[in-house]
Amino acid sequence: MSGRNMTLILLAVIVLFVVSNAVFVIRETERAVMLQFGEVVNPDIQPGLHWKIPFVNNVRKFDGRVLTVDSQPERFFTQEKKALIVDSYAKFRVADTAKFYTATNGEEARAMSLLSQRINDGLRNQVAVRTIQEVVSGERDQLMDNITDKLNEVALTELGVEIVDVRVKQIDLPPDVSESVYRRMNAEREKEAREHRSLGQELAEGIRAAADREVTVLEANAYRDAELIRGEGDALATAIYAEAFNEDPEFYAFTRSLRAYGEAFQGGGDMLLLQPDSEFFRYLKDPMGGK
Incomplete structure (x- = not known):
């Protein structure tokens, strides 16, 4: 192979290498920023085929889909100073690529760690102003909505991500208080059951007394009516006998x-x-x- 051919092949390889480093593709499910010597020069690259200056520009891609951050269960205290173990998760997506890259260096794991801390802080503040009943059932939906709204503002400002939803998977009592709470709930239910039984017995006695009184009144009225009918019958029979006797003694x-x-x-x-x-x-x- 001649030197000229070797030169052409070497030039073709160099051109191919330069072109391959100058062309990049952004998918529909991705978000990306373009860096120039570490500085963000294009914070929102649209999906499609793009060009960059090799060795000068660098492209960082992020997942643009809705992601899930699963926080570790944490112990929070309610308004009554009762401890609860709350297990939660959040759905988020990258909204501001430049801020997301600046705050997390483009690392999803770091973003999830920071977001998990803010979720726990938000839950702690919301649980602290509510009772156990409100946290568990009474205002659970409102609690989730408040956390989502407030956390979305902080996350968008600090991390460049949008909070889609925050949900509580499970709420448990700590093992050291579960037994005492169960005994107290059991005692309250037994007390309520006794009150219902006493009220039922009182109502039953009243119903029985009213029924007995009504039976007595009905029997007395029936006996009175029977005696009146019997007296009228005896009088009629006596009149018939007297009339018959008078006709043929x-x-x-x-x-x-x-x-x-x-x-x-x-x-x-x-x-x-x-x-x-x-x-x-x-x-x-x-x-x-x-x-």
């Missing part, structure tokens, strides 16, 4: 005697001691009754 006396005979001789072993001329034998001696 002899027939009435005859039927009364037959009924008396039937009742007297109903038992086979019964004995009657009567005078032979007794009125009882009137229709036995004469079917016409002595007429």
Whole structure:
């Protein structure tokens, strides 16, 4: 191979090397800044194909997607000076590439570490002004919204990142107080159960007393109505008997005697001691009754 060919090949390699160092690509999921001797000269490079001056410009790329920082569980104290173990996480993305590079040197791990500290500080301040009930359930959503708003301002100003969301994964009591809290909650529930049972028994006694009183009143009214109906029936029957007797006194006396005979001789072993001329034998001696 001649010296001329070697020179051409060497020039082609040099040109290829220079071009490869002068061209760079920014993807849609990336954010980047261009540096010139360590100084930011282009803080917001758009996605696409770009050129730079080899050995003069340097490009730092960052992940432009939403990232997650998972903070370590921390112990916070509530308004009642009760300790809680709070486990949280946050979603963020790079918003200001120049500030992000300046504050973290473009290192995501460092950014997450700084952001985790600020999340814990925000949680500590929010939990300190609330009770356990408010932190656990009553104002949990409001607490998250307040932390997100305040942390977003600080993170954007200091770190150049936007806080998308802050959430609490889990809230636990420290092991040293869990048992005492459980016993107190159990005692409160038992007290509440006793109060409910006492109230239920009181209501039950009142209902039973009202029912017994109503039963007594209903029975008395029913007995009164029955006696009135029975009296009216007896009066009507007596009137009918009297009317029938007045129409045919002899027939009435005859039927009364037959009924008396039937009742007297109903038992086979019964004995009657009567005078032979007794009125009882009137229709036995004469079917016409002595007429």
